Amino acid sequence: MERTWCKRLPAADLLIKAGRVVDPESGVDAVRDVLVSKGKVAEVGTDLKAGKNTRVVDAAGMLVLPGFVDLHTHFRTPGREDEEDLATASAAAAAGGYVAAFGMANTDPVVDTAMILKGLTEQARAAAVIPVGFFAAVTRGLAGDQLTEMGELGAAGAVGFSDDGRPLATAALTRRALQYVKVSGRFVAIHAQDDSLFKGGQMHEGSASARLGLTGIPSLCESLDVSRSLDIAAYEDATLHICHVSTAASLAAIARAKEAGVKVTCEVTPHHLTLTDEAVAALDPNLKMNPPLRAESDREALVTALAGGLIDCVATDHAPHVAEEKDVPFEEAPFGCIGLETAFSVLYERLVLGKALDLSTLVARMSAGPARIAGLAAPSVSPGAVADLCVVDPKARWTVTVEGLRSRSFNSPWLGREMTAKVRLTVAAGRVACDDLA
Amino acid sequence: MPKRDLISIEDLSRADVELLLDTAESFLPVLERDIKKVPTLRGRTIINLFWEASTRTSSSFDLAAKRLSADTLALKASGSAVEKGETLKDTAITLSAYSPDIIVMRHPSAGACQTLSANTEASVINAGDGKHQHPTQCLLDLFSMRQNLGRDLDGLKVFIIGDILHSRVARSDIMGFKMLGMDVTLVAPPTLMPRGIEEMGVTVEYDLANLKDADVIYLLRIQKERLKAGANYLPSLREYSELYGISQARLRPGQRVMHPGPINRGVEIASDIADDDENLIAHQVFSGLAVRMAILYRTIVGYSDGSASGEVF
Numbered sequence: 151m152e153r154t155w156c157k158r159l160p161a162a163d164l165l166i167k168a169g170r171v172v173d174p175e176s177g178v179d180a181v182r183d184v185l186v187s188k189g190k191v192a193e194v195g196t197d198l199k200a201g202k203n204t205r206v207v208d209a210a211g212m213l214v215l216p217g218f219v220d221l222h223t224h225f226r227t228p229g230r231e232d233e234e235d236l237a238t239a240s241a242a243a244a245a246g247g248y249v250a251a252f253g254m255a256n257t258d259p260v261v262d263t264a265m266i267l268k269g270l271t272e273q274a275r276a277a278a279v280i281p282v283g284f285f286a287a288v289t290r291g292l293a294g295d296q297l298t299e300m301g302e303l304g305a306a307g308a309v310g311f312s313d314d315g316r317p318l319a320t321a322a323l324t325r326r327a328l329q330y331v332k333v334s335g336r337f338v339a340i341h342a343q344d345d346s347l348f349k350g351g352q353m354h355e356g357s358a359s360a361r362l363g364l365t366g367i368p369s370l371c372e373s374l375d376v377s378r379s380l381d382i383a384a385y386e387d388a389t390l391h392i393c394h395v396s397t398a399a400s401l402a403a404i405a406r407a408k409e410a411g412v413k414v415t416c417e418v419t420p421h422h423l424t425l426t427d428e429a430v431a432a433l434d435p436n437l438k439m440n441p442p443l444r445a446e447s448d449r450e451a452l453v454t455a456l457a458g459g460l461i462d463c464v465a466t467d468h469a470p471h472v473a474e475e476k477d478v479p480f481e482e483a484p485f486g487c488i489g490l491e492t493a494f495s496v497l498y499e500r501l502v503l504g505k506a507l508d509l510s511t512l513v514a515r516m517s518a519g520p521a522r523i524a525g526l527a528a529p530s531v532s533p534g535a536v537a538d539l540c541v542v543d544p545k546a547r548w549t550v551t552v553e554g555l556r557s558r559s560f561n562s563p564w565l566g567r568e569m570t571a572k573v574r575l576t577v578a579a580g581r582v583a584c585d586d587l588a
Numbered sequence: 589m590p591k592r593d594l595i596s597i598e599d600l601s602r603a604d605v606e607l608l609l610d611t612a613e614s615f616l617p618v619l620e621r622d623i624k625k626v627p628t629l630r631g632r633t634i635i636n637l638f639w640e641a642s643t644r645t646s647s648s649f650d651l652a653a654k655r656l657s658a659d660t661l662a663l664k665a666s667g668s669a670v671e672k673g674e675t676l677k678d679t680a681i682t683l684s685a686y687s688p689d690i691i692v693m694r695h696p697s698a699g700a701c702q703t704l705s706a707n708t709e710a711s712v713i714n715a716g717d718g719k720h721q722h723p724t725q726c727l728l729d730l731f732s733m734r735q736n737l738g739r740d741l742d743g744l745k746v747f748i749i750g751d752i753l754h755s756r757v758a759r760s761d762i763m764g765f766k767m768l769g770m771d772v773t774l775v776a777p778p779t780l781m782p783r784g785i786e787e788m789g790v791t792v793e794y795d796l797a798n799l800k801d802a803d804v805i806y807l808l809r810i811q812k813e814r815l816k817a818g819a820n821y822l823p824s825l826r827e828y829s830e831l832y833g834i835s836q837a838r839l840r841p842g843q844r845v846m847h848p849g850p851i852n853r854g855v856e857i858a859s860d861i862a863d864d865d866e867n868l869i870a871h872q873v874f875s876g877l878a879v880r881m882a883i884l885y886r887t888i889v890g891y892s893d894g895s896a897s898g899e900v901f
Contacts, residue, residue: 352698357784363719363759364698366783433699433720477677480699481718 154281161189169209175530189580216529217249222465229258244584247540304334328388373399398451435483463519470559680707742769750808
């Protein structure tokens, strides 16, 4: 079953020389040459020789990693192409080392019929530089009333079902969705949020919101819905994915459910792993997101859970907004930030160099972890595999700028900040999708 | 000299606060003269943007600027381009074309001062932004305390009572009172006490059992919105008044009552206190003028005492 689509760029022939290959799938962490031939990994070894038409890439001092997969992108198409479209989002993803990305269904119109989904797959074939796929909505128009035709949508290639941006408001709706999704063989991904506790919320409820006078979004708002949905998934023996987990209390519920054998997976964003509510003090609208940046104790719990595997994957929740939407007072700004182009750099610098996570684990959570949830073959830098990889200069210093970002929007929490480590080359589905080395 | 904004009390050091209070004190004789005007800020332009209702703050900023001979321009949301959907950024750009020295703004949203400041060369003074900050109220409160209770406020025990959750005054006051060494206790119903506020170094209480320890009792207004059906902050004003309202019967001699106004007689404050000369409420209004003159003056001539340039009064 085809679940991703992209342009048919020419298949790559590359010899990537002397990079440090870190491939958790094959267990390799060593300096190796990687020969890519006709878009496939032909050989991984030492002193490999290039054929006549093979481009040689000097990767000495660089990392050669399996490419990343993003389970949570907002492509903003159809409807808000002024913010992003499949060409710009996929270019941004490629620049961040991604070899596949999945879009959420909260577009205009909503991805709630097979017709709309098929239209998107056609657009992806024409415009996307890496394979992209799509979630379909759980309910028509995200209205929370009537289920979508999950059977037909699943057959048309929907990776899963989500009303992301909105919670499934009642236990009854969550239950019906988790029952009916089985006709598709896919899963439901929830944006966990108890709306009655969210009302008017601006940032995490805690000492920072008390000091700033911004209406708090309590951690309870997320963990209550997580707990309830896990109970329903357990009862129905259904497959549930929890988007952008942000609190220690949610993790505790997920740990209990996993222990009990519930079929649940979850994701965490780069910003929740590296920033806290204290960062909101300057009232920069680019730091306003939902779920909000949480307390340091939550952040620490998220890092521990990612390291230990309780959290299955990193997902960006890449949410572009045009400048005029964010260039307003904090309390009036919409939620969301972009993340595809900075995800690896931020996590490498803060968590790997910060000794909270080893590189191989980070790579596994950004690559094989999300790929498995999506039902894709895990990217691997090993002979016979499709070339889904990226080359990263771990020592590069670069600054996040409006001009430098490939995304059409630049609402990044890291705007203006200096970063460590930069993706130089991305090969997605055997084709060069981003090339900073040529 | 880079421009200096006053958005939060945290933008000021203790030395800055003391300098502002001293400067305000030095303006007092001006306010007692027959001709209550000095030429200090002649030729300077000060714009007052009030996107939210205000009596005390807007009138005292306006008068303060006039007392200093600055040219002033007052804008309100109603009747301005805001009603036509102009964004704050565009309003800032438009008004900046007049090269104002200072823009004073009250706005319903936290973060509005940052948006304004990013789009103007003028110094921004926050006259209240959402529930975030009201730094000039804090400074005038400090001034009233200093004038009435002595210059050394260190160790003074202050109880702030009322809707802490929705109060920008409370947040600025906590910071300013703590900065000058006061001991701050907050009293509110649990529904109106922000979670985590104790990390600001205050004592949190839900009743008035320890009220006798207070030197100053600072009351906050209870807004009618808190009683809207479904909000469930308070069951009734009657019960609020029973549990938290301050009347003479609850005070011991020597305790001084403050309130940023407007007061709700019979709710947070009984008439016997509101009408009593011992309270500092009218003095707070009076202080507003001298303190806002000091803030406008220091914003333009500089905070470090020696570096004050240009005309002095």
